[in-house]
Amino acid sequence: MSSIDIRPLDTVDAVHEASRVLDRVWGDRGTMPANILRALEHAGDYVVGLYDGDAMIGASAAFFGPPAARTMHSHITGIVDGYQGRGLGRQLKTHQRDWALERGVGHITWTFDPLIPRNAHFNLAVLGTRVTDYLVNQYGEMDDEVNRGDESDRLLVSWALAEPPAPTPTDAEIAAVVPVPDDIAGLRRSDPASAAVWRRRVRDELRGHVASGRRIGGFDRRGYLIVE
Numbered sequence: 001m002s003s004i005d006i007r008p009l010d011t012v013d014a015v016h017e018a019s020r021v022l023d024r025v026w027g028d029r030g031t032m033p034a035n036i037l038r039a040l041e042h043a044g045d046y047v048v049g050l051y052d053g054d055a056m057i058g059a060s061a062a063f064f065g066p067p068a069a070r071t072m073h074s075h076i077t078g079i080v081d082g083y084q085g086r087g088l089g090r091q092l093k094t095h096q097r098d099w100a101l102e103r104g105v106g107h108i109t110w111t112f113d114p115l116i117p118r119n120a121h122f123n124l125a126v127l128g129t130r131v132t133d134y135l136v137n138q139y140g141e142m143d144d145e146v147n148r149g150d151e152s153d154r155l156l157v158s159w160a161l162a163e164p165p166a167p168t169p170t171d172a173e174i175a176a177v178v179p180v181p182d183d184i185a186g187l188r189r190s191d192p193a194s195a196a197v198w199r200r201r202v203r204d205e206l207r208g209h210v211a212s213g214r215r216i217g218g219f220d221r222r223g224y225l226i227v228e
Contacts, residue, residue, distance in 0.1 A: 004088055005051045006095045009041055009059070018049050018059035025058075025078030028144035032076050037061055046072065046099055050079065050088060057083045060092055062100075062108065071158075072100050074110040089122055097161050106161055111138060111154035113147075114202055115184040120155075120219040128165020129157035131216040134207050146185055149192045153203055155216065168218035169228040175214050177224040178205045 009015050012034075019034040040063055041047040050058035058079035065071035074096065079088055100108055109132075112119040123129050139152040160166075180202060181187055187195040202225075206216060209227045218226040 003052065004057070004083075004091065006048050006092060007051055009037065009047045009049050012038065014049060014056075015041065015047065017056050018047070021049070021056050021059050021080060022076065022078045024080055026144040026146055031078075031144060032059075032061065046074075046096060048092075048095070050083075050092065052083070058088065058092070060096070062096065062110075064105070065109070070104060070106045072105045072108050074108055090126065093127060093159075097159075101161055108159045108161065109156060110159075111135065111156050113184070114153065114155045114206065114225060115180050115198060117180055117182065117219070117221075117223060120180065120225060121221055123155075123157055124166075124217075124219045124225075125168055125221075127159060128167065129159045130166050131155050132158050134203070134210055134216075136203065136207075147188075149188045150184075150195055151199055153199060155206075166217070169226055173217070173228045174226055176205075176209060176227040177220070178202055178209075178227065179224045182223065 009018050015037040016034040018037055019032055022031045023029055025031070037047050040061055045064060046060070046062040048060050049056045058077070060074070060077040062072050062074040065073055077089075077092060096108065112123055114120060124131070133156040135154045135156055137151040138154045142148065142152050181198050184195060184198060187198070206225065210216070214227050216225055217228040220226060
């Protein structure tokens with residue numbers, strides 16, 4: 001059982017602390033301003049903190065989509081160093097799922113960088129989300145320590161909350177595989193030119209497959225996205 005609590009951030013002090021926590025995760029000031037978190041929480045959206053005792057060690061924010069769509073978009077989630085790799089992502093998504101279902105939401109969407117293997121594995125293989133779009137340079141230039149020096153391409157995924165996870169394609173269903181780098185964040189710092197080559201290569205291959213009617217259907221932990 002995890003000792004981490006997830007609590008709504010319903011005070012000014014709490015949202016300011018969450019903003020500082022997210023700045024620590026991304027190494028940048030203003031990653032998610034406290035006034036925006038406060039506004040989202042006040043409007044009834046999902047704004048929570050992850051706590052180890054009295055210490056906030058992570059935060060997450062999501063907001064509702066168009067009313068008729070019954071969706072919620074999970075915009076940001078960050079967990080500080082020392083707490084990653086402990087199953088907190090799954091704990092948070094379970095909490096977010098339950099919170100959304102109580103409010104009549106059927107799908108949660110979010111974006112992630114296809115060049116980051118751990119995120120691809122968690123989103124596609126663990127949660128079983130479905131990729132619905134490839135977004136080129138979705139957020140424009142980003143100046144935080146994680147994304148600096150690269151274009152912000154993202155995969156958009158949709159998580160059907162009341163349905164079984166989308167299965168990983170079988171060997172017979174795999175049409176192609178697209179390798180991704182082991183550590184794109186480190187490569188951006190040590191060899192930006194090579195990082196840019198990876199970005200363009202993965203972008204061109206994935207968009208080409210999607211244009212031909214194929215679907216990005218999973219991730220293999222050996223380091224490649226699966227196309228079916």
